[in-house]
Structure formats: structure tokens, C-alpha cells
Amino acid sequence: MTGRADRRTDRALLLTFDDRHVREWAATAPLFARYDARVTFFVCEPDRLDRDEMRLLRRLADDGHTVGCHGLRHERAPDFVAAHGAGAYLEREVVPALESLRRLGFPARSFAYPCSARDGTTDRLLLTLFERLRGGVPADRRADPSLADELRVPAAELSARRVLPGCSVDSGRGAVAYEDDLTGVVAALRRTAGIGGVTTLYAHCVAEAHEANHVTPARLERLLALAGELSLPCVGFDELP
Ligand SMILES: [Zn+2]
Known part of the structure; x- marks a missing residue:
């Protein structure tokens, strides 16, 4: 793992992956390593991880990636609170x-x-x-160049901003292909690299095709390559100041 001290902490891409696609994430570890990228895996249903998945997740963490929480049963927070109360949601x-x-x-x-x-x-x-918490902006905004200002959190606000907005970069889900135009996402990365701050993106499985939300390895590599060209470090949530 590369030391944190030699990293610029005033600008970063926070690339995150949700749910429980541990095998596919582990298979992507060489791609992350090639771009010196550390990412965050937000895991739901951690009680349902099998032994192999536990071992693979451990290895990803040992590589310097962050493991975060995504709930026990992937409940929508406001709905659960409305139905059962705040205490029950936490409990x-x-x-x-x-x-x-x-x-x-x-x-x-x-x-x-x-x-x-x-x-x-x-x-x-x-x-x-x-x-810290990660929220999201509507995925249909990702082609919109004005997304840059919505997504980027300025470095000066980072210690006070505890909820970071993220934007989906998934390629599709099952037979459904999502909007291919990532103009807004690219604008956010360029702005972040230029003037500092952090931009948060999220995907789910990493696969050419998958029944669940997924990003293709090729798209993921294009994003990592762009961040590399822009000298924008890709770091995990646990590395934020
Ligand atoms: Zn999820």
C-alpha cells in the first residue's frame, strides 16, 4: 500500500462500489493496482458473506481499500424509519x-x-x-455538464460536509443499458483535478454483463485512466481527512 503522506489530500476521486459483489470486486483488484487506485466497498448483508468472500474482502482491505457499511438488508432508510421508527432502523x-x-x-x-x-x-x-455518509444525485444527470458543481465537494468544506453526493457510473442492469454519456461525470473529475475537492462516484458489480447493476471493466478503466491523466488520486473513504 502506498503511504498516505505522499498523496495530495486536497483533491481526490472517491470511487465506490455497493452491495455484495465481492468475487467480482476481488477480480478487479489488478486493475485498481495498475492505476494505484484505492476504492471503497459498501457492503450490505455482511452476515451472508461466505468464507471465500470474507477472505477476498479481507485481501481487498489489506490492499488499502476501504470497507464501509450499506445496511443489513438494503432497506431504504426514510421508508424504514417511517414504517418502524428511528430506533428500530438503527437496531x-x-x-x-x-x-x-x-x-x-x-x-x-x-x-x-x-x-x-x-x-x-x-x-x-x-x-x-x-x-461519513454517501448519498446520490439522480443518475440521469450524469450527461449534464452542470453536474460538476453539484458533485464536487470543495476541499475547504470537506471537514464539515459529512454527506457526500455520489453519481452512478454503472453501465446497465440485466438487459437494460444506462445512459452512455458521462459528460457530467467527466466535467466533475476535470473540475476536481483543476481546483481541488473530492468527487464521489458509485457502481455495483464489475462485469461485462450482470443481472444486477454493473459497470463494465472497460468503462471502469477509462475512468481510472482519466483520473490518472488528470493526476487526480483515487482514494478510499477512510483516507479522507
Ligand atoms: Zn445498494
């Missing part, structure tokens, strides 16, 4: 996931909202347990 959906990850040796200091569903109440609740 049934969040704390068991966090404890399960910690038992496996992952501190899980950050949380990504399933389906990016959040509100002020859930932010306040979760910030009692996590240092």
Missing part, C-alpha cells in the same frame, strides 16, 4: 450490519445509503455511528 438494519462487519475486522467508518434514499432525520441518526 434492526444498521447496528447488526455494523457489528457483523466489525466482527470480520472491518471498522466500517462510513455508510452508503441504499438506493441513495435519505433525509435530514436519517443523516442525523447515522452520523451518530458513522463519520
Whole structure:
């Protein structure tokens, strides 16, 4: 793992992956290494990881990647709170996931909202347990150049901003292909590399094709190559100041 001290911490790409695609993530480790990229894996259903997945996730963490929490059963936070109350949300959906990850040796200091569903109440609740949360902007914005300002969090605001917006870079889901135009995402990366701050992106599985949301290895490599050309370090959530 490359030391943190030699990294510019005033600008970064935060590349994140959600759900429980541990085998596919582990298969992508050489690509991350080639671009000296460290990323964040937000894991849901940690109690359902098999032994192989536990071992592979451990290896990813040993490579310097961050492991964060994505809930026990991928519940939409505001809906669960509305249906069962705030206490039940933490007790049934969040704390068991966090404890399960910690038992496996992952501190899980950050949380990504399933389906990016959040509100002020859930932010306040979760910030009692996590240092940072990841929300999202609508995926259909990713072709929009004005996304750059929405996505980029200025370096000066980073210590105060505990909820970071992310944008999907998934290629598709099952037979459905998503918007191929990433103009807004590219604009955000260029702006971030130019004037500092962080830009957060998210995907799910890494595969040529998959029934779940997935990004193709080729698209992932194009994003990593762009970040490399821009000298924009790709770091995990645990490396943020
Ligand atoms: Zn998810």
C-alpha cells in the first residue's frame, strides 16, 4: 500500500462500489493496482458473506481499500424509519450490519445509503455511528455538464460536509443499458483535478454483463485512466481527512 503522506489530500476521486459483489470486486483488484487506485466497498448483508468472500474482502482491505457499511438488508432508510421508527432502523438494519462487519475486522467508518434514499432525520441518526455518509444525485444527470458543481465537494468544506453526493457510473442492469454519456461525470473529475475537492462516484458489480447493476471493466478503466491523466488520486473513504 502506498503511504498516505505522499498523496495530495486536497483533491481526490472517491470511487465506490455497493452491495455484495465481492468475487467480482476481488477480480478487479489488478486493475485498481495498475492505476494505484484505492476504492471503497459498501457492503450490505455482511452476515451472508461466505468464507471465500470474507477472505477476498479481507485481501481487498489489506490492499488499502476501504470497507464501509450499506445496511443489513438494503432497506431504504426514510421508508424504514417511517414504517418502524428511528430506533428500530438503527437496531434492526444498521447496528447488526455494523457489528457483523466489525466482527470480520472491518471498522466500517462510513455508510452508503441504499438506493441513495435519505433525509435530514436519517443523516442525523447515522452520523451518530458513522463519520461519513454517501448519498446520490439522480443518475440521469450524469450527461449534464452542470453536474460538476453539484458533485464536487470543495476541499475547504470537506471537514464539515459529512454527506457526500455520489453519481452512478454503472453501465446497465440485466438487459437494460444506462445512459452512455458521462459528460457530467467527466466535467466533475476535470473540475476536481483543476481546483481541488473530492468527487464521489458509485457502481455495483464489475462485469461485462450482470443481472444486477454493473459497470463494465472497460468503462471502469477509462475512468481510472482519466483520473490518472488528470493526476487526480483515487482514494478510499477512510483516507479522507
Ligand atoms: Zn445498494
